Amino acid sequence: MRRRPFAPAEADTVVAFCAAHGQVHDLTLVRALLLDLSSDPVGVTVLEDGGGIALVASVVDRIRNGADAANLETLGVRTPPAASEFIRLVVEPAIVFARAGERSALQVPLPASLADAGGFDEALRAAGFAHAYDCFEMRRPPSAPPPAPPAPLPPGWSWVDVDAARVDAAHAALLEMFRHAPSTSAKPLADFRKAVVSGVARWRALLDGDRIAGLVRTSSDGTRGKVRVLGRVPAYRGQGLGPRLMTEALRLLDAAGAADVELDLEAANNRALDLYRNFGFEVVTRTPVFMLPLRG
Numbered sequence: 673m674r675r676r677p678f679a680p681a682e683a684d685t686v687v688a689f690c691a692a693h694g695q696v697h698d699l700t701l702v703r704a705l706l707l708d709l710s711s712d713p714v715g716v717t718v719l720e721d722g723g724g725i726a727l728v729a730s731v732v733d734r735i736r737n738g739a740d741a742a743n744l745e746t747l748g749v750r751t752p753p754a755a756s757e758f759i760r761l762v763v764e765p766a767i768v769f770a771r772a773g774e775r776s777a778l779q780v781p782l783p784a785s786l787a788d789a790g791g792f793d794e795a796l797r798a799a800g801f802a803h804a805y806d807c808f809e810m811r812r813p814p815s816a817p818p819p820a821p822p823a824p825l826p827p828g829w830s831w832v833d834v835d836a837a838r839v840d841a842a843h844a845a846l847l848e849m850f851r852h853a854p855s856t857s858a859k860p861l862a863d864f865r866k867a868v869v870s871g872v873a874r875w876r877a878l879l880d881g882d883r884i885a886g887l888v889r890t891s892s893d894g895t896r897g898k899v900r901v902l903g904r905v906p907a908y909r910g911q912g913l914g915p916r917l918m919t920e921a922l923r924l925l926d927a928a929g930a931a932d933v934e935l936d937l938e939a940a941n942n943r944a945l946d947l948y949r950n951f952g953f954e955v956v957t958r959t960p961v962f963m964l965p966l967r968g
Contacts, residue, residue, distance in 0.1 A: 673726055673753050675761045678716035680707055686718065689725045690748035702747055709734045715769045717762050719753060726751040731766045733773045739804075739854035741777035741963060742770040746786065755791035759799050767964065776967045779855065781807060781959050793960070801962035805854060805940045809957040812922075814895075814931035816952030822919045829885075831920060834875035838884070839868045842875055845884040849903035855938050855961065876920060878904075878913065886913050888921045890928075897930025914947045922951065 678686065683706055690702045706716055706728075715731035727749050733742035744766045753761065763780065770778045780801060786792050797803075825831075834842045843864045850856040858864070867873040878886035886904040890897060899921045904913040925933055935953065938961075939945060945955065 673719050673721050673751075673757055673761060675765070676718050676720055678706075678713050678718050680713055683707055686716075686725070686728055686748075689750070690728055693748040693750045705730045705732055705745055705747060711773060712769075715766070717765065719761055721751055723751070727753060727762070729762050729766070731769050731778075733770060733775050735857040737855055737857045738850065738852040739777055739779065739963065740775055741779045741854065742766075742773065742775040743855070744770075744778060744780045746781070746783050749783070749785040752786055752789040755789070755795035758786065758792060759795050763796070763799060767966070771966045776965065778964045778966055779804065780962045780964075782962065783959055784957060787960070793962075796962045799964070801964045804961050804963040805938055807855065807959040807961060808937045808939060808945065808955050809959075810935050810937060810945075810948050810953040811956045812933040812951065812953045818926075819919050819922055819951055822916050825916075828881050830879050832877050832879055834868055834877050834887075836865075836869050838877060839865050841884055842868070842877060842887060845877075845887060845905050846901075846903070848905050849887070853938060854963075875901075876924065878916065878920070880908070886917045888917050888924070890921050890924045892925055892928040892930035895929060895931055897925035897928060897933045899925075899933065899935040902935070915950075918947065918951050 683703060686706060687699055687702050691699055694702065709732045710716055710730045711733050715733065717729040718725060719727040728747045730745050730747060731742050732745055744763065767778055780796060782792055840861065843858065843861050846858045850858060859867070868875060873889060876888045877884045884905065885908045887901060889901040891900055902917050902921055904917065922933065935948065937944065937948065
């Protein structure tokens with residue numbers, strides 16, 4: 673295999689490859705990961721073999737997350753390279769690229785298309801990476817029983833749609849919720865405000881008086897739905913808001929006709945999965961994430 677430079681003019685070809693051999697990302701996001709969320713085309717890796725493009729990856733460094741890390745996202749794999757080739761042709765250039773930027777670490781999610789080939793876990797550890805956490809894709813099948821109705825909200829609590837009057841407070845609440853999440857990032861306020869006010873993104877807020885305690889965002893396409901965001905503000909930890917938030921998310925999706933529901937979750941241990949399992953979700957894929965500090 674050999675690495676060749678990526679040119680933005682060939683984005684359509686590379687996106688088409690990822691559509692045929694891709695991972696979990698939709699194609700709009702793939703294009704953004706190639707052209708917008710990597711600070712330079714040098715951060716994009718295209719590997720070729722005798723059959724053409726074999727692998728595409730991108731160093732995503734125009735985001736902020738709790739780990740202050742750039743992510744090496746594998747976007748499409750036709751033929752997995754050997755683990756040693758992956759380190760030499762993909763990971764080592766990604767380290768050089770990320771180290772020249774602003775982020776303080778590099779994260780490498782290891783998708784099944786590589787992990788199943790064997791040896792990649794050990795190769796990353798030998799290159800100085802350590803296992804940091806896992807990302808899970810979970811699914812709640814249509815056969816799952818309906819959730820039990822939650823207890824009535826306490827006096828002064830209510831559910832509302834996030835509108836222009838609450839959009840800034842919702843963004844601030846999101847930053848609080850996911851401040852320490854190693855892979856989760858929030859849009860800049862201007863972009864978040866535009867998406868909410870335009871109706872592109874619908875958010876539901878759980879209010880304690882006038883204060884946002886939790887937020888839910890869902891999306892649906894026919895009978896399939898996804899819990900995009902579910903979180904509570906840290907000050908409300910231990911108050912049992914998780915089941916209330918999940919019940920509301922499933923209510924919204926049921927009203928939209930989506931009975932087959934997915935969600936993505938990052939977790940350092942299996943206990944973090946218990947809430948979702950209690951609502952009928954099952955683990956579909958597990959992606960280990962490895963991290964290398966770039967500073968100090």
